Amino acid sequence: MKPWLWLLLLCFTWPVHANEAKPLADDEVVEQRLIKIAEEMRCLVCQNESLAGSRADLAEDLRREIRAQIRQGKSDQEVMDFMVSRYGDFVRYRPPVKPTTWLLWFGPFLLLVLGVGALAAVLRHRNRIAPDSPLTPEQKKQAEALLRDQP
Amino acid sequence: MKKKFNLWFVIPLLAFVGLVAFMAIGLTRDPHLVPSPLINRPAPNFLLPQLHAPGKTFSPADLKGQVWLLNVWASWCVSCREEHPVLLRFSRTHAVPMVGLDYKDQAPDAQKWLSDYGDPYTLTAVDADGRVGIDYGVYGVPETYVIDKTGVIRYKQIGPITPEALQQTILPLIAELKK
Numbered sequence: 001m002k003p004w005l006w007l008l009l010l011c012f013t014w015p016v017h018a019n020e021a022k023p024l025a026d027d028e029v030v031e032q033r034l035i036k037i038a039e040e041m042r043c044l045v046c047q048n049e050s051l052a053g054s055r056a057d058l059a060e061d062l063r064r065e066i067r068a069q070i071r072q073g074k075s076d077q078e079v080m081d082f083m084v085s086r087y088g089d090f091v092r093y094r095p096p097v098k099p100t101t102w103l104l105w106f107g108p109f110l111l112l113v114l115g116v117g118a119l120a121a122v123l124r125h126r127n128r129i130a131p132d133s134p135l136t137p138e139q140k141k142q143a144e145a146l147l148r149d150q151p
Numbered sequence: 152m153k154k155k156f157n158l159w160f161v162i163p164l165l166a167f168v169g170l171v172a173f174m175a176i177g178l179t180r181d182p183h184l185v186p187s188p189l190i191n192r193p194a195p196n197f198l199l200p201q202l203h204a205p206g207k208t209f210s211p212a213d214l215k216g217q218v219w220l221l222n223v224w225a226s227w228c229v230s231c232r233e234e235h236p237v238l239l240r241f242s243r244t245h246a247v248p249m250v251g252l253d254y255k256d257q258a259p260d261a262q263k264w265l266s267d268y269g270d271p272y273t274l275t276a277v278d279a280d281g282r283v284g285i286d287y288g289v290y291g292v293p294e295t296y297v298i299d300k301t302g303v304i305r306y307k308q309i310g311p312i313t314p315e316a317l318q319q320t321i322l323p324l325i326a327e328l329k330k
Contacts, residue, residue, distance in 0.1 A: 047183070057255070087188070088187065090186075
């Protein structure tokens with residue numbers, strides 16, 4: 001094409017504005033609740049991703065399932081129970097406090113107590129091997145002399 | 152002068168050995184094996200069309216009173232190929248019925264797969280949208296459930312059934328459940 005024709009054509013352009021992106025979900029309230037629930041759950045396929053963020057097929061299916069349950073009027077707790085009854089406590093990023101998870105929840109505090117105990121024992125032991133021995137009069141005199149000599 | 156051996160200096164070493172032991176045990180465990188909460192719970196019920204006879208349906212209730220296996224598979228599943236010879240060998244023993252659950256698959260692909268490689272299943276139920284898979288807590292095919300006479304799930308194999316798993320775990324369990 002000839003350059004002048006290009007220029008002519010360019011005269012006939014008009015601005016086109018992009019529309020604001022439509023939200024992906026039809027129902028924003030459902031979607032907000034879905035995200036809130038799904039962020040609390042682990043994707044079982046990619047275990048370091050939340051269910052909300054994962055692009056795994058299973059995560060897609062589970063989100064669809066949760067969305068359907070929200071539409072049916074189930075509470076967040078009911079949806080959570082549904083998931084836990086199928087995939088176990090492992091799906092929850094915040095595992096419940098129960099006998100099998102006591103070590104998980106209280107283990108760090110147990111370690112802290114043990115550490116403080118060990119520290120206290122070490123310090124007491126150190127005091128015992130280095131008893132408070134007062135200086136002899138001779139040493140005292142020497143120390144005072146040294147201190148006096150300080151400029 | 153011989154110094155007294157101080158026990159306190161050994162403690163960091165012991166702590167380190169303990170830490171290494173924990174980590175070494177951790178390395179032998181597969182983090183992808185998530186224990187199923189469905190063990191010793193009734194197998195979730197469903198009603199699905201059969202792959203070879205779409206007019207007919209299958210429900211776990213049909214096999215009440217029998218020990219059976221539910222094997223979740225798909226034609227797109229790579230590890231299912233690995234497991235397949237084990238399943239074929241198992242099916243030839245006619246020990247117990249084995250139902251295939253064709254998970255999120257296309258019927259023609261699944262049918263071709265079974266005719267190409269052999270069909271070890273008593274029958275195959277079609278879970279096209281994976282909804283039944285969710286009820287069974289399926290998160291990675293293949294998965295296999297051993298279900299007892301009362302319809303309770305007694306064991307779940309996550310990932311392909313290895314010859315060892317079959318010999319050492321599944322077959323003894325089946326023998327015990329059949330009593």
